[in-house]
Amino acid sequence: MRRHPGFAADRLRARIATGPPLLAAGCHDALSARLATEAGFEAVHLSGAMVSATALGLPDLGFAGATDMVEALRRVAAGTGLPIVADADTGYGDVLQAAETARRYEAAGAAALHLEDQVLPKRCGHMEGRRLVPAGEAAARVAAAAGARERLLVIARTDALSVAGLPETLRRVAAYAAAGADAVFVEGCRRAADFAEVRQAARGLPLVASYSEAGPPPEPLAALAKEGVRLALFPVGAALAGARAMRDAYRHIAATGAPPDGTLPWADFTGALGLEALTEDERRHRPSTDAPQEPA
Helix, strand or coil: CCCCHHHHHHHHHHHHHCCCCEEEEECCCHHHHHHHHHCCCCEEEECHHHHHHHHHCCCCCCCCCHHHHHHHHHHHHHCCCCCEEEECCCCCCCHHHHHHHHHHHHHHCCCEEEECCECCCCCCCCCCCCCECCHHHHHHHHHHHHHHCCCCEEEEEECHHHHHCHHHHHHHHHHHHHCCCCEEEECCCCCHHHHHHHHHHCCCCCEEEECCCCCCCCCCHHHHHCCCEEEEEECCHHHHHHHHHHHHHHHHHHHHCCCCCCCCCHHHHHHHCCHHHHHHHHHHHCCCCCCCCCCC
8 A cells, every 4th residue: 555655745746736625634543544545535644733642642732753753654654655744843953853854754654744933842733822933944944854855845834824913924935935845834824815915925836724623714625726725634623523432432331331333333444454455365375275285
């Protein structure tokens, strides 16, 4: 199932250059990546918030580091051959760390990463207390990542819209585009009119929109597509649905001593994991029991 990440990066680059927006399903492990692939998505997204939640049991307050993300990225890559767009937070340091993050992410299977302009430790883009580094510092991170990658796409993310307003956001977007970003992601941008201004500041680069349940959703994707949005992230929706189902199942088992009704059939579960194909491979390669035995 896995393919060379460079090929996935090339596919992603070509896909977001033109055409309708590409939907990226939020995944945090191999199982979720398999299920998203089975559902027909063309790309998946690895969120730092989900890695912090699922691997560490902590909110998105900068606890998940580069090692945690790379390990999660490898697990997602094991479950899909689709392009993976991975959250790289701030690059986990300065320019040297941003460059190394790009190299490690690409080696682990990412087709793209997004770098943001918060200070360390960063916070979820929908939480209070976010602080920005100077635009020049963030642009240098983007340039360092772009210089270190082979084919990986570098998406520049800014959290300036809710922190410093639209004019500062546009100034930063222009700086990040000039630094070598392949696409631009303005966290919290919701209105088509704002995306139109962002696109102009970004010199026509593809734009990214996030449909995260952590904050109010952007306007309908059809309207945003007209203003240059080419990649739409759905980072946590499936995980929130799964968490609710798990919580309800645990409560039911604790209260009744029996498993709940309506779960995914075991055959469907193992089918999503490729059991049938693996069993057939085992059958083909296993020596026949009727074959003559070699002399002792």
